[in-house]
Amino acid sequence: MxxxxxxxxxxxxxxxxxxxxxxxxxxxxxxxxxxxxxxxxxxxxxxxxxxxxxxxxxxxxxxxxxxxxxxxxxxxxxxxxxxxxxxxxxxxxxxxxxxxxxxxxxxxxxxxxxxxxxxxxxxxxxxxxxSAGSIMTTEYATLHSDVTAGVALAQLRTQAPNRKLIYYIYVIDEARHLIGFVSLRKLILAKPETPISDIMDRDVICVRVDEDQELVARKIARYDFIAMPVVDDQNRLVGIVTHDDVLDVLQQEATEDVHRMGGVEPLTDQYLESSFVTLWRKRAMWLSVLFLAEVFTFTALAHFENEIAKVVALSLFVPLCISTGGNSGSQAATLICRALALGQIRLGDWARVIWHEFVMGIALGLTLGAIAFVRAYFTSEKVLGTADPVLLAAVIAQTVAAICLWGTLVGSALPLIFKRLGIDPGIASSPFVATFVDVTGIVIYFSIAKVYLNLG
The missing domain is CATH 1.25.60.10 (MgtE N-terminal domain-like)
Incomplete structure (x- = not known):
């Protein structure tokens, strides 16, 4: 420090x-x-x-x-x-x-x-x-299976000074095919005359040299390895990925996910080391896209200007209603994106995910709808004008419930759709989901109002 x-x-x-x-x-x-x-x-x-x-x-x-x-x-x-x-x-x-x-x-x-x-x-x-090849090191210890533990330790003393990690020693044949590995602990505890073939583990978990680094990191974390061997398409040992490199990968991937979920293009340098122009470009791009998308909110409101003119109180509840959908959608998107990143769910689980979020959306919608009903019902008569407080409260309650359900479904579905299309699910971020639900939420709100308040 x-x-x-x-x-x-x-x-x-x-x-x-x-x-x-x-x-x-x-x-x-x-x-x-x-x-x-x-x-x-x-x-x-x-x-x-x-x-x-x-x-x-x-x-x-x-x-x-x-x-x-x-x-x-x-x-x-x-x-x-x-x-x-x-x-x-x-x-x-x-x-x-x-x-x-x-x-x-x-x-x-x-x-x-x-x-x-x-x-x-x-x-x-x-x-x-x-890829695994881009983060691996070629400094690793190897042995042949026909040597004894005593000879192996002598060879290891020669190799160790130039090797990054010797906790695992990889067993290869003459063509460098990976056939097993032995831990340093097992090697030290073995009798000197014991053949390596008798103490080595033949069930080797490895990664391909072209495998994505995030998958490599996930494997090392899953199996609690200090290092993971990397092989080519012929199963020849070409390197190892160590735990310290995996920590860097996990930090990098998590940072990218957080940036995208905040509507920012991932930074390649640290915040204070990034130039003003770089920060402006990476932030302005998504802000511009989201701003243009929000323009449709104005279009949607303009479409319902007659309804707003008849019951002015409706306009007062617009922020309350549409923010509910944005919040619920952002919650769902965050949960699904993280579950996808950690491998907790796969694309094949889409039906279970959507059903789970459908039920959750209804439960959350009913909860928030009840709160919204109480708030709308006790709105002062001066604000309500000629509007019936019970009908208005019913409109607000059902709108909040419907938009909450809609936002939850959108927030859970978009990451899965993007993943299926080969797009980073992180792009289905909170701002993106919130913007989409804002526009559609206005349509839902005033459509319900037209039915209940006879504004057609």
Missing amino acids: FDPLLLPELREMLIEDDSPAMREFCAVFHAGVVAENLEGLPVADCWRVLSQADGRRRAEVFAYFSRARQMELVATIDKPHLSALIEVMAPDDRVSLLKNMEASQIDVLLPLMAQAERDDIRKLLSYPDH
């Missing part, structure tokens, strides 16, 4: 050019703590401190910087030092960085790296965004 007391010490180190103290600062604290405190320094000073750390530690700290600070450092560091930094970064971290860099920058840096790193970078960059 950020410690404001460390910043003065860092500045003093820089003034005195105390390299040993800078090196110790980078080595003693957690890489994330080092990064958070260095973010408080100007870019040039940040690099002066970071450059004192050894290469691998430098890469660990760099991975914790915000994207904006990483890009600032990329523009500051000379190419040989930058290529050396990227070369020792974890494969998934460096690919994430390179995807935010210009192609021309990458072309300059790649020739400065070792051939193995160049090949690894090109392979990982070739996978589609948001």
Whole structure:
């Protein structure tokens, strides 16, 4: 965590050019703590401190910087030092960085790296965004099934320093086909002469390299794994997705869902790091669409101007009635979108979902309708004019009940429809549902009023 007391010490180190103290600062604290405190320094000073750390530690700290600070450092560091930094970064971290860099920058840096790193970078960059391949790392431990536990531990000691995670060791054949895995705990507890084939788990749960990252995250969460093996179409092991990358994916996907449900195009950068133009564009687009849709509310009201003129009190209850539908629809849309995201419901469950929300809509409508009846009935005679309070209360009560049911059905159906069409259900957000129900709610309201109050 950020410690404001460390910043003065860092500045003093820089003034005195105390390299040993800078090196110790980078080595003693957690890489994330080092990064958070260095973010408080100007870019040039940040690099002066970071450059004192050894290469691998430098890469660990760099991975914790915000994207904006990483890009600032990329523009500051000379190419040989930058290529050396990227070369020792974890494969998934460096690919994430390179995807935010210009192609021309990458072309300059790649020739400065070792051939193995160049090949690894090109392979990982070739996978589609948001796929398992785009977030996996190629740093994992492997064994063959014909070795013993004792030999396996000796091999693991050699592999471990260059591997991101060794809790699971994956068993492969000569063609790198994934045939099993063994946990480090089981390996340590086994007798040295025990063959790996006797202690490995053959029922391997894995993901395909082109599988969507959200599905990968869901699998890891479901099976409570620390890492998930990634295979190609021939079941050859190509990488692993680790729990820390899954946390990033879940945060990213949840953020996108929340943004869409608020009627905002998802931001690619943090809020304070996004430019004014970017924020304006992402917010103005959906606001413009929703505003144009709300124009139909005016059209609907204009269509019923004669009814409003006959019973002016009807206009006073318009906000009450249509907001009920928007609120109930937003509730339903939120529940269904989240259930779809978590895999709690599937498209095949549409009939159960609609029936469930139909019954719920009736129950909610009756509850709110009763409250609306009481409120409308006790409206003062001065406001009601010549309108019958009982009839007006009945109109308001039935309208609230009908619009609540309608809003609930719309809010539950739209996410399912969008999902079926291949559109992100998050687009069936609260503002979208509320806008749609506003327009249709006015039609429902005045149609009921015409029948009860003989306004035709």
